[in-house]
Amino acid sequence: MSPQEVKKLIRTGEIDYQTSGMCNGYAQANLCILPKDYAFDFLLFCTRNPKPCPILEVGDVGSKQFKTMASEGDVCKDFPKYRIWRNGVLEKEVTDITDYWQDDFVYFLIGCSFSFESELLEADIPVRHIEENKNVPMFNTNIELQPSGKFHGNMVVSMRPIPNDLVVKAVNVTAAMPRVHGAPIQIGNPKAIGINDVTKPDYGDSVTINEGEVPVFWACGVTPQNAVMQTKPEIAITHSPGHMFITDVKNIDLKY
Structure with missing residues (x-):
């Protein structure tokens, strides 16, 4: 529609x-x-x-x-x-x-x-939460944001499991769309940004991460809710x- x-x-x-x-x-x-x-x-x-x-x-x-x-x-x-x-x-x-x-x-x-997901699919990169009919998993992080007046807080990220051989392509596809978060901010090391368990998102749903896939994290527009x-x-x-x-x-x- x-x-x-x-x-x-x-x-x-x-x-x-x-x-x-x-x-x-x-x-x-x-x-x-x-x-x-x-x-x-x-x-x-x-x-x-x-x-x-x-x-x-x-x-x-x-x-x-x-x-x-x-x-x-x-x-x-x-x-x-x-x-x-x-x-x-x-x-x-x-x-x-x-x-x-x-x-x-x-x-x-x-x-x-969500705006770049159709671009990922067009490039034959799987989007797991769409496959499983779920909401994307989102996580609070330890990444501090630049404060402004009354507003401060930490970044929220979304996660999508990407096959190892498609990570570079996923980076390139999303980097071309900076107005919808652009390239990932972290690849494969969730603990580096304060995420201890990728199966337990703070928002959204948990999704399957298959063997040979890596969790890839993008900045997320739920971040303003953290600031609020x-x-x-x-x-x-x-x-x-x-x-x-x-x-x-x-x-x-x-x-x-």
Whole structure:
């Protein structure tokens, strides 16, 4: 289905699950919504940490309408699932944030690694969580980010098992797409970035790692949620991990 068709199903609640593998060839996006008083610091935080937080679009103050990544829609209804945060604590998950919207809110769309998965598949590189119909495994790390004003925290990464002989190809494919996290940040040594057990992700699902495969880690757009937990704004809204916005923009348009 087209992105427009899928988003109609999301708005009506028929799709409320993770979006990996949907609308092949179209970019997907993470979300962070903050009050205006936090927006500049967060914008600077993303600028200083472009690997995990590559900005695709920033909304006007109080605007729910997308500007460049979609021709129409509503930021309150077009993600399958949202997280409501209060003072850095997850309050609940919902499928519509209309009742939580504030006139001083600013939304940020951030590049998502789901966008390069169709490119990996096109290059005959397996994507295990799609094969197993699961959400991608994501992990907190010990990689400290550059702080900005109120915002600080550590990077979150996503993991995909890649056959040894395809690792270089996977690096090259994803490096061409820096606006959706680009090349991996770690290959084959999870303990070096503070991950002790690759079978126990902090977000998403565990996937099979076969013999002859290596875990490869990419920066992840769940990183702002880690920053929200550290910064503790009175209210913040993010996507639920894996439940992305499907844009009207093709992946090829996000390449170099």
